[in-house]
Amino acid sequence: KAGVTQTPRYLIKTRGQQVTLSCSPISGHRSVSWYQQTPGQGLQFLFEYFSETQRNKGNFPGRFSGRQFSNSRSEMNVSTLELGDSALYLCASSLTPDGAESPYGYTFGSGTRLTVV
Amino acid sequence: GQSLEQPSEVTAVEGAIVQINCTYQTSGFYGLSWYQQHDGGAPTFLSYNGLDGLEETGRFSSFLSRSDSYGYLLLQELQMKDSASYFCAVNTGFQKLVFGTGTRLLVSP
Helix, strand or coil, rough: CCEEEEEEEEEEEECCCCEEEEEECCCCCCCEEEEEEECCCEEEEEEEECEEEEEEEECCCCCEEEECCCCCCEEEEEEEEEEECEEEEEEECCCCCCCCCCCCCCCCCCCEEEECC | CCCEECCEEEEEEEECEEEEEEEEEECCCEEEEEEEEEECCCEEEEEEEEEEEEEEEECCEEEEEEEEEEEEEEEEECHHHHHHEEEEEECCCCCEEEEEEEEEEEEEE
C-alpha cells in the first residue's frame, strides 16, 4: 500500500514569505502529526490532528499552523518565515483507535526540506 | 521540562550485539517507541513498549521499566545496513511524541 506522501520534497523560500506543506497519510489512518527536525534541536512535535481536529500542539509560535481535511490529508503553514525555520518537516500518520493512544507507531513521510534564505 | 537521554554514538562490528539505552523524564507517559533513521531518510518505526518487559521483533528487542523511567533497544546479529541513527520516543499524550537526542550506530566489517 502507498506510504505517507509529502509534497514538495524541497523548497527554498525567502525570509518573510509564507509556505504551505502537504501530507497525504496512509489510507485509513486518521491521525496525522507534524514534526520539525533540525541538527540542533532534533525532532520536535508541531501538532497532531485526528478527524479534522487538532488534539495537541507543540511549543512553536503561532506562525506555525495546520489543518486536516475530511479525507485525512493535512497541510501545515508557516507564515513570516525566519532563517531558523530552515529544517526538515516530517509528517507521520498512525492507525489510532478512536480517542485512544496509539500503540501502532507512526509511519513517517520522506519529509519536506525547507530552506529559508 | 521533558527530556530523553541516549548515548550520542555507539560503534560495533558485524555480527555483534549492541544495546542502546534511553532514560526519560516526561510529564506524561503512554508508551516508549523506537525509530531508526538512515541519513537522508525518514524515521522508521521499530518497536513499542506500553507495559514493562521485553518485546521482540526479529533481530530487534526493546525493554521498558516504567518504575526506572528506562528502556533500551537491543540489536542482535548486527549488519552493515543497521548503521543509522536510533531514536527513543515517549508518547506523552494525544499522540505527542517527545524524541530523544538520537544515537548514531556505526557498524564496521
